[in-house]
Amino acid sequence: MSAGIGRIRVARTGEIWFDDAPVTLDALPPLLRELRAAGGAVWYYREAAEAEAAPEAMAVVRLVVEHRLTISMSTRPDFADVVLPNGRVVPRVGSDTLS
Numbered sequence: 011m012s013a014g015i016g017r018i019r020v021a022r023t024g025e026i027w028f029d030d031a032p033v034t035l036d037a038l039p040p041l042l043r044e045l046r047a048a049g050g051a052v053w054y055y056r057e058a059a060e061a062e063a064a065p066e067a068m069a070v071v072r073l074v075v076e077h078r079l080t081i082s083m084s085t086r087p088d089f090a091d092v093v094l095p096n097g098r099v100v101p102r103v104g105s106d107t108l109s
Contacts, residue, residue: 014050016041018074019087022058024066035069042077051080053089 019027026033028041045052052074056067074081083093084102092102 016045017053019055020067024064053082055084
């Protein structure tokens with residue numbers, strides 16, 4: 011986790027990564043608690059967002075909400091963009107997307 015940002019990617023197969031390390035659903039809550047305690051937020055990317063989500067993807071979003079973390083959706087696995095509330099996709103500004 012860098013600068014209070016936890017980067018979560020979910021593959022179409024349901025595999026989950028937190029900050030580029032594979033994790034299980036069971037391993038995610040402690041990471042999210044730590045992130046919440048640090049006043050952090052989640053950047054979230056789901057592979058094949060146009061398709062039906064894997065159950066793991068929905069479970070990840072539920073966990074983020076349960077931990078009361080802000081979530082920023084991205085359409086790119088490098089988190090270089092952000093999906094705005096109105097659905098527009100714009101470049102992520104002012105943040106290092108790769109670290």
